Amino acid sequence: MELFLDGIKKALELIFSFDPEVLGITFLSLKISGTATLISMFIGMSIGVAVALNNFFGKRLIISLINTGMGLPPVVVGLFVTIMLWRNGPFGFMEILYTPTAMIIAQAIIATPIVMGITLAAIQHLPENLRLQILSLGATRLQMVWLLIKEARLPLLAAVMAGFGGVISEVGASIMVGGNIKGYSRVLTTATVMETGKGNFDTAIALGIILLILAFTVNAILTSIQQKQRPR
Amino acid sequence: MSNNKPSILAVRNLIVERAGAVVLNIHSLEINAGDLLSLIGPNGAGKSSLFLALSFLIKNTGGEIFFHGNRISTKEEIFNYRRQLVMVFQEPLLLNTTVRENIAAGLKLRHKPANEIEKSVDRYASMFGISHLLDRSARALSGGEAQRTSLARALAIEPEIVFLDEPFASLDQPTKESLLADLQQILCRTKTTAIMATHDRNDALRLSDYIAVMNRGKIVQLGMPEDIMNRPADEFVASFVGVETVLRGEVKENKDGINIITVAGGNLEAIGDFAPGSHVLCCIRPEYVTLAAAAGASTSARNVYMARIEKIIPLGMFYKVELDAGFPLISYVTSTSLDNLSLDAGQNISASFKATAIHLIPAR
Numbered sequence: 001m002e003l004f005l006d007g008i009k010k011a012l013e014l015i016f017s018f019d020p021e022v023l024g025i026t027f028l029s030l031k032i033s034g035t036a037t038l039i040s041m042f043i044g045m046s047i048g049v050a051v052a053l054n055n056f057f058g059k060r061l062i063i064s065l066i067n068t069g070m071g072l073p074p075v076v077v078g079l080f081v082t083i084m085l086w087r088n089g090p091f092g093f094m095e096i097l098y099t100p101t102a103m104i105i106a107q108a109i110i111a112t113p114i115v116m117g118i119t120l121a122a123i124q125h126l127p128e129n130l131r132l133q134i135l136s137l138g139a140t141r142l143q144m145v146w147l148l149i150k151e152a153r154l155p156l157l158a159a160v161m162a163g164f165g166g167v168i169s170e171v172g173a174s175i176m177v178g179g180n181i182k183g184y185s186r187v188l189t190t191a192t193v194m195e196t197g198k199g200n201f202d203t204a205i206a207l208g209i210i211l212l213i214l215a216f217t218v219n220a221i222l223t224s225i226q227q228k229q230r231p232r
Numbered sequence: 233m234s235n236n237k238p239s240i241l242a243v244r245n246l247i248v249e250r251a252g253a254v255v256l257n258i259h260s261l262e263i264n265a266g267d268l269l270s271l272i273g274p275n276g277a278g279k280s281s282l283f284l285a286l287s288f289l290i291k292n293t294g295g296e297i298f299f300h301g302n303r304i305s306t307k308e309e310i311f312n313y314r315r316q317l318v319m320v321f322q323e324p325l326l327l328n329t330t331v332r333e334n335i336a337a338g339l340k341l342r343h344k345p346a347n348e349i350e351k352s353v354d355r356y357a358s359m360f361g362i363s364h365l366l367d368r369s370a371r372a373l374s375g376g377e378a379q380r381t382s383l384a385r386a387l388a389i390e391p392e393i394v395f396l397d398e399p400f401a402s403l404d405q406p407t408k409e410s411l412l413a414d415l416q417q418i419l420c421r422t423k424t425t426a427i428m429a430t431h432d433r434n435d436a437l438r439l440s441d442y443i444a445v446m447n448r449g450k451i452v453q454l455g456m457p458e459d460i461m462n463r464p465a466d467e468f469v470a471s472f473v474g475v476e477t478v479l480r481g482e483v484k485e486n487k488d489g490i491n492i493i494t495v496a497g498g499n500l501e502a503i504g505d506f507a508p509g510s511h512v513l514c515c516i517r518p519e520y521v522t523l524a525a526a527a528g529a530s531t532s533a534r535n536v537y538m539a540r541i542e543k544i545i546p547l548g549m550f551y552k553v554e555l556d557a558g559f560p561l562i563s564y565v566t567s568t569s570l571d572n573l574s575l576d577a578g579q580n581i582s583a584s585f586k587a588t589a590i591h592l593i594p595a596r
Contacts, residue, residue, distance in 0.1 A: 129321050132289050136319035137338040138389060140311070147337075151328055 007205025014206050021183075026210055029187040030218075032100055033168040036107030037115075040163050044112045045156065048119025049145055053131065066120060069113025074106075078176030081106040085177065098179035103187070106173040111163035118159035122152040157226040161219050168215050188214070237264035239301065240425050241286070241393060246295035248285050248449075256281045256449045258295070263393075263425060263442075270436035271429040272472065273446035279429035281449070283319055283395040286427075315342065319395040322402060324382035326370035331362060331381050334370050338389035356384040359418050376407035383415060387422065394419075396428040400435065412439070433473055437461065445469045462517070463591050470515045470593070476552075476562035477516040480595055483508050490534075490587060497558030501534040502590035511595040520589035521563035523553065524582045525573060533584040537561070541579045544570070551575075555583055 014022045051062055083089050085097040085105075096102050126148060134144045149156065171189035178185035180194055188211040195204035241263045248256035256278045263269050271279045284290040286297065288310045297304045297313075304313045318338065326334050332353055339349045357363045360380040365373065373381060379399055386394055400408040416439055419426050430436050436443050437457045444454045445468075453465040464470035470478050481495035483506045491504040493514060506512055522531065526538065539557035546552075551570050555561040561583055565575070575581070 127323065127325055129323070130325050132284065132287075133319070133321055133325040135289055135314070136287055136317075136395075137341055137385070138315040138318070139341045143341050147327065 003201050004205065006202045008209065010202040011206030011209040014203075015210065022207070022210065024183065025186055025188055025191050025207070026214060028100065028185075029168065029189070029211070030214060032103045032174075032187060033107060033164060034218075036104045036111055036167050037160060037164040039104070039108040040111035040115045040167075041160055043108070044115030044159070044163070045119045045149070048116040048159075049123055049149065051116075052120045052123035053145070053148075063120065066113055066117045070117040072110055072113060073172070074110055074170040074174075075172035075176065077106050077109050078173030081109065081173065081177045097177060098181060098185060100178065100185055102177040103174050103185060106177045107167035107170065110170060110173060111167045114166050115159045115163040118162060119152075119156060122155035122159065123148060125155070126151055154226055157222055161222050161226075164218055164222075165215060168211070168218070237266055239263070240265040240299070242298040242301075243286070244296045244298075246282075246285055246297065247293045248281055248290060249293045254293075254449060256285055258282065258451060261444070261451060261454070263427060265392075265425055266423045267441040268419060268426045268428065268439055269442045269444060270440040271427060271444050271446055272431070272433055272436050274431075274472070276448075277446040278449035279446055280397050282446070283397050283427070283429065287314060287317060287319055287395065289319075315389075316391055317393040317395065318386040318389060318391040319397060320382055320386045320399050322398040324375075324378035326373075326378055326381055326385075329370060330366065331357070331368055331370055331373070332366040334381050335366075335385045335388050337385055342389065352388045352390075356388040359387075360384040360414060374407075376403055376411060379403060380411060380414075383411075383418075387418065387424065390422070391424065393425045393427070396426060398429050398431065401431065415439075433461075445472060447472075464515060464593070466593060467513055470513070470591075474517065475515040475591075476518045477514075477521075477560065479514040479516075479559055481512055481514055483510045483512060491592065493592075495559050498537065500590060501587045502592055503587050504590075504592040506592060506594070513593040513595050515591040515593060516561070516585060516589060518552065518562045518564040521555075521561060521583055521585045523563055523565060523569070523573060523575070524584070526580050526582050531582075531584045532586075533589075534587040535590075536582060536584040539581055539583040541575060541577050541581060543577055544575060555581070557583055 051059065051066070081102060082097065084091050085094065085102055086092055130151065131144060131148065134147050139147065169189065171193055174187055175190050175193065178187070178190065180186050180190040188207050192204050192207040192211065195207060239262050243258050243261040246256065246258040247254060271282065273279055281290065285292050299313050299316070304310055327337060335353045335356055336349045339352055354363070357366055360383060362377060362380050362384060365377060370378065370381060383399065400412060403411065412435065428439065440457055442454065443457050443460045444451045445460060446452065447468055453460060453469045460469065461473050464473055464475060467478055479495040481493040481500065483491050484494050484499070485492040485508055486506060489503060489505060491502050491506050493500045493502060493512060495514060500514055502514060522533070524531065537557035539555035539561060541553055542556050543554040544551050550564045550566050553563045553565055553575065555563060563583060573581070
């Protein structure tokens with residue numbers, strides 16, 4: 001219990017002393033996970049909407065694969081990205097392994113199926129004739145898609161929250177492709193793992209609390225936007 | 233359909249297939265500007281598919297669609313044509329926003345100026361009696377209010393043609409009656425051409441210039457309401473438009489335009505020009521069968537029978553009386569007539585109908 005209280009005390013000290021290292025780690029976490037979430041939004045929503053609105057051979061298989069991807073283990077993604085970016089790997093020439101860019105790629109791969117799966121379900125859940133009604137009102141295909149996205153905005157914001165939540169809290173892939181390099185690729189999760197390994201539980205607890213506050217703040221903002229949109 | 237109005241929409245050999253089966257096969261259909269055509273037919277008759285095909289919202293396997301006499305074929309032509317029409321579905325399918333934004337939706341899609349949109353929204357909200365709901369969320373509307381919003385949204389874009397796919401099907405009777413009256417007035421005022429699918433033949437009778445009866449993807453009869461109601465083309469149309477008595481018979485004699493027809497259990501006299509020996513279907517609408525007390529009934533009708541009342545079924549405004557006149561016969565009577573004649577099951581009564589009340593169809 002004392003250990004835990006010490007951790008909270010340390011967290012408050014780190015937060016209110018504006019410790020440059022902690023601020024850097026927090027900012028990098030936000031930057032990497034935020035960028036990965038934005039990328040996953042773009043790819044996941046585009047593909048999710050396209051799959052939901054089109055009928056093609058193998059659609060069910062594709063939906064099953066997307067749903068499976070929603071539970072993609074971060075370490076498997078980390079392993080895959082590491083192999084791809086390894087010096088002798090297909091993308092080794094890019095020399096981005098153990099960089100924040102590699103972490104963004106890995107996190108985007110983790111978040112994309114989450115956003116895609118929820119987007120797909122959200123669009124499919126809209127009334128079947130809504131698409132036809134919008135087209136009948138004179139919409140172009142692009143206008144129709146935009147209106148459908150607006151109609152599904154509540155679950156789509158939930159998709160963004162789920163995607164962000166999935167990557168801000170993952171550690172396996174970030175350690176494997178980022179390397180946890182101090183001042184360069186160290187984020188809140190990797191730093192927490194490292195401090196725990198070193199026995200610095202107070203620092204680890206402090207970093208954990210900051211991570212929770214960060215995740216809570218981002219989700220609170222998104223929830224606030226989401227609930228403002230809720231029909232009354 | 234010929235009247236003096238110009239043709240706005242014409243269809244030739246329109247075919248739609250789904251999973252290899254033909255679901256729509258329209259040989260020919262034409263609607264003139266400002267007319268209201270009703271499509272009636274059972275579920276699965278192809279009414280909704282026809283709307284979707286006419287709107288190019290489903291793939292047409294074959295056929296041609298002409299708008300103002302011009303064939304619609306290229307993508308650009310389809311898009312421009314689609315912007316001249318609108319479809320209203322059975323469920324209102326409103327966007328998750330305010331009533332105001334819903335009515336403005338079609339205009340915004342056309343990038344109309346804000347002041348024009350505002351004027352149109354106010355005008356159509358007022359026409360449909362929903363001005364007081366403009367700032368309310370569409371999710372908080374009753375069924376009738378939602379359908380009014382949907383209709384206002386459709387007509388606000390001032391389309392040349394509106395397709396109404398059973399827009400009153402899920403409304404209660406008073407709501408439907410009031411909306412129907414408003415819609416009739418608005419369509420007339422805006423001179424909008426309309427095609428309306430409905431299950432309710434009374435709606436079709438009340439609103440339409442023409443009625444098309446659909447069955448199994450085809451138009452089986454197209455004509456003016458009184459033609460469809462009184463002169464159905466076949467047994468299916470007859471049953472669908474409320475002809476309760478359809479008797480199979482053989483023409484025994486043709487005398488000065490009066491056919492004497494033998495049906496199981498008796499003879500009928502009908503206006504017709506069928507040769508003796510022809511097999512016909514005799515269609516008698518229940519409204520044309522008059523009942524009178526068994527004794528002392530005086531009538532000029534050529535067909536008078538003593539009949540036994542089998543059953544009396546209340547149908548709201550009137551009663552359906554099932555009779556055995558040697559052949560089955562159905563009559564509708566008002567509650568006043570029911571009381572005056574003291575009608576009851578098992579009672580014998582005089583049933584009569586004129587020779588002109590029988591519509592003859594060649595039997596297959």
